Amino acid sequence: MKREMLINAALMAGLLVVPLWAWAVDEPFTITLATRVAILALAAVGLNIALGIGGLVSLGHAAFFGIGGYAMGILASHAQTYDPIMQWPLLVEGTKVMPVIWIVAVLAAALAALVIGALSLRTSGVYFIMITLAFGQMLYFFAISWPAYGGEDGLSIYVRNDFPLLNTLDPIQFFAICFALLALALWFSARLAASPFGLALNAARQTPQRVEAVGLSPFRLRLAAFVLSGAITGLAGALFADLNRFVSPVMFSWQTSGEIIVFIILGGVGRLYGPVAGAALFITLEHFLGEVSDYWHIFLGLLLLAVVLFARGGVIGTLAGRKVAHD
Amino acid sequence: MTEPVLATHGLTKRFGAVTACEGVSLDLRPGEIHAVIGPNGAGKSTLIGQICGGIAPDNGTVSFLGRDVTGLSTAARARMGMGRTFQISALAMEDTVLQNAVLGAVGARGGAFSLFRRALADSDLRQRATAALERVGLADHAATRTAELSHGQRRQLEVAVALTLAPRAFVMDEPMAGMGSEGSKRMTAFLDELRAEAPILLVEHDMDAVFALADRLSVLVYGRVIASGTVEEIRADARVRAAYLGESA
Numbered sequence: 001m002k003r004e005m006l007i008n009a010a011l012m013a014g015l016l017v018v019p020l021w022a023w024a025v026d027e028p029f030t031i032t033l034a035t036r037v038a039i040l041a042l043a044a045v046g047l048n049i050a051l052g053i054g055g056l057v058s059l060g061h062a063a064f065f066g067i068g069g070y071a072m073g074i075l076a077s078h079a080q081t082y083d084p085i086m087q088w089p090l091l092v093e094g095t096k097v098m099p100v101i102w103i104v105a106v107l108a109a110a111l112a113a114l115v116i117g118a119l120s121l122r123t124s125g126v127y128f129i130m131i132t133l134a135f136g137q138m139l140y141f142f143a144i145s146w147p148a149y150g151g152e153d154g155l156s157i158y159v160r161n162d163f164p165l166l167n168t169l170d171p172i173q174f175f176a177i178c179f180a181l182l183a184l185a186l187w188f189s190a191r192l193a194a195s196p197f198g199l200a201l202n203a204a205r206q207t208p209q210r211v212e213a214v215g216l217s218p219f220r221l222r223l224a225a226f227v228l229s230g231a232i233t234g235l236a237g238a239l240f241a242d243l244n245r246f247v248s249p250v251m252f253s254w255q256t257s258g259e260i261i262v263f264i265i266l267g268g269v270g271r272l273y274g275p276v277a278g279a280a281l282f283i284t285l286e287h288f289l290g291e292v293s294d295y296w297h298i299f300l301g302l303l304l305l306a307v308v309l310f311a312r313g314g315v316i317g318t319l320a321g322r323k324v325a326h327d
Numbered sequence: 328m329t330e331p332v333l334a335t336h337g338l339t340k341r342f343g344a345v346t347a348c349e350g351v352s353l354d355l356r357p358g359e360i361h362a363v364i365g366p367n368g369a370g371k372s373t374l375i376g377q378i379c380g381g382i383a384p385d386n387g388t389v390s391f392l393g394r395d396v397t398g399l400s401t402a403a404r405a406r407m408g409m410g411r412t413f414q415i416s417a418l419a420m421e422d423t424v425l426q427n428a429v430l431g432a433v434g435a436r437g438g439a440f441s442l443f444r445r446a447l448a449d450s451d452l453r454q455r456a457t458a459a460l461e462r463v464g465l466a467d468h469a470a471t472r473t474a475e476l477s478h479g480q481r482r483q484l485e486v487a488v489a490l491t492l493a494p495r496a497f498v499m500d501e502p503m504a505g506m507g508s509e510g511s512k513r514m515t516a517f518l519d520e521l522r523a524e525a526p527i528l529l530v531e532h533d534m535d536a537v538f539a540l541a542d543r544l545s546v547l548v549y550g551r552v553i554a555s556g557t558v559e560e561i562r563a564d565a566r567v568r569a570a571y572l573g574e575s576a
Contacts, residue, residue: 196429196446199422200439203430206419213379213417214434214492215405221439 004320008273023172031171037283038178039239044263044275045185046232052270053193054225055205059257060132063139064109064230066252068237071105073155073247098163101238109234110227117226121219133254140252154248161242178239185232190272201225268314277315331356332496332526338377338387347373349550355526362529362537365547371530375500379411380404410494412485414501418473425469428456431491459490479510497527503536515539
C-alpha cells in the first residue's frame with residue numbers, strides 16, 4: 001500500500017512537473033500533450049469506477065465522452081453566434097463559461113448513463129459489452145447525421161471558453177484547470193472506493209449472490225456506479241472539446257471507447273491511479289512512436305498483449321505489487 | 328402451538344420434464360432447528376432457492392413472518408430478516424475478512440448509498456462486523472484476505488456475515504460441508520446455541536450434526552417430503568431407511 005501511494009504521488013508530480021518545465025522553456029506543445037494526458041486520464045477515471053470497482057466492461061463510454069464534447073460545442077457555438085438555443089417556453093442561450101458548460105455536460109452524460117445503464121445492466125458479460133457498444137454507435141451515427149451541429153464535419157469553436165479570473169488561452173492555465181479537475185475526480189473516486197457504496201459495489205463484482213443475501217440490490221449499485229462513471233467521463237469530454245476547440249462525431253466512435261479501456265488496462269484495472277499511468281504511457285508512446293512510424297499502433301498492440309499476458313496489474317500493478325486490501 | 332416464522336405451502340418447481348420440487352410444505356417455528364436431509368439430487372438446492380428467492384416456484388407460496396413473500400426479491404427477503412449461508416462460500420475473496428463482515432453490516436443498515444464516509448472507519452458498521460466475527464471465532468483474522476482463509480474458516484465467515492444481519496430466521500445450506508471433524512463439532516455447538524436467537528432451517532449432509540441438532544427433520548426424496556418428524560420418528564421410519572439411510576427395511 002505504502003509503495004503504491006508513493007508511485008501515485010510520483011505520477012501526479014510528474015504530470016505536474018513536465019508541463020511546468022515546458023512552460024519555463026516555452027514549449028507549448030508539450031503542455032498540450034500533458035493536458036491531453038490529464039483529460040484522457042479523467043475520462044478513464046470515470047470508466048474505472050464502473051470497470052475497475054464494479055467489473056462492468058463498458059465499450060460505450062465514448063457516448064458520455066461525446067455527450068460532454070457536444071454539450072460544450074452546442075453551448076459555445078450558440079454563444080459565438082448570439083443565437084439562442086431555444087426561445088420557447090423559456091429563453092435558453094449559449095454560454096462560454098466553463099463551469100456552466102461542465103455542469104450541463106455532467107448532467108447530460110449522467111442522464112444518458114441512467115438510461116443506457118438501466119437497459120444494458122439487465123445483461124452481463126459479452127452481452128453487456130455489445131449493448132453498450134451499440135448505444136455508443138447509435139450516438140455516433142446520430143451525431144454524423146445531425147446537420148445543425150456540423151454533422152460529419154464536426155463543429156469548431158473559435159476561442160476557448162472562459163473560466164473566471166483565468167486566461168484559458170494560456171496553455172499552462174488551461175492545463176492547471178484540467179489537472180485540478182483530475183485531482184478532484186481521483187479524490188472523489190478514492191473516497192467512493194472506501195465508502196460503504198464502494199465496498200458493496202466491489203463485492204457485487206465478486207459475488208452478487210452474497211450482496212443480494214445481505215439485502216442489497218446489485219443492479220442498483222451498478223446503475224449508480226454507471227451514472228457516476230458516465231458523468232465523470234462526460235466532464236472529460238467537455239474539456240477535451242475545449243482543448244481542441246473542436247467537436248466531431250469521432251468522440252462518439254467505438255475507437256474512443258476502446259482507447260479509454262486501453263488506458264485502464266495499461267495502467268492497471270481497479271487501481272485508483274491506473275488511468276493516469278495508462279493515459280500518460282499511451283500519449284507518450286503516441287508521441288514518440290508516432291514520429292518513428294505511422295503504424296505505431298502495432299507497437300501499442302504488442303505492449304497491450306504483453307500487459308495482458310504477463311503483467312495483469314498494468315503499470316501500477318507491476319511497480320507496486322499485488323493490490324493490498326486496505327484497512 | 329406458536330406461529331411458524333417461515334413456512335412453505337405446496338412448493339412445486341419443474342425444470343422441463345424434471346420435477347425438482349413437488350408440493351413441499353414445511354415450516355420453521357421459533358427456537359427450533361428444522362433439518363432438511365435427502366440424497367443428492369433430491370431438490371434441496373431448488374427448495375432453498377425458492378425459499379430465499381432467485382427461483383420462482385411454479386406453484387405454492389413461501390411465507391415469512393406472517394407475510395407472503397413469494398413475489399419478493401432475494402434482497403427484499405434478506406431485508407425482512409432472512410439470513411442465508413451458501414453451500415459453496417459466496418464471499419468477496421479479494422477483500423479482507425472484516426470487509427466481508429462489514430458488507431453484511433452495510434446491508435443490515437438498509438442501504439449502501441453513502442458515498443463519502445469510509446466504511447471501515449464507521450464505528451457502527453465496524454462494531455457490528457467485529458462482534459459477528461468474534462462470535463464465530465474469526466476476530467483474529469479480521470485483516471486476512473478471504474482467499475487466504477482455510478475452507479473451514481470460510482464456512483465460519485459465511486455464518487458471521489449472516490449474523491451481522493441479526494436475522495429473524497437462518498437458512499443454512501450445508502454449513503458443515505467440507506469441514507474437518509473438529510470444525511464440524513465446533514460449528515455444531517455454535518448452531519446449538521444460535522437457535523435460541525433465531526430458528527434455523529438447516530440443509531445438511533453431515534448426519535452426526537443433523538441428529539445432534541435437529542428438533543425436527545424432513546426427508547426430501549425426488550423433490551417430495553417423504554417423512555417429517557422428530558429425530559426418533561425419522562430414525563424409526565421404514566420408508567426413510569429404505570430411501571435414504573441405506574438400510575433394507
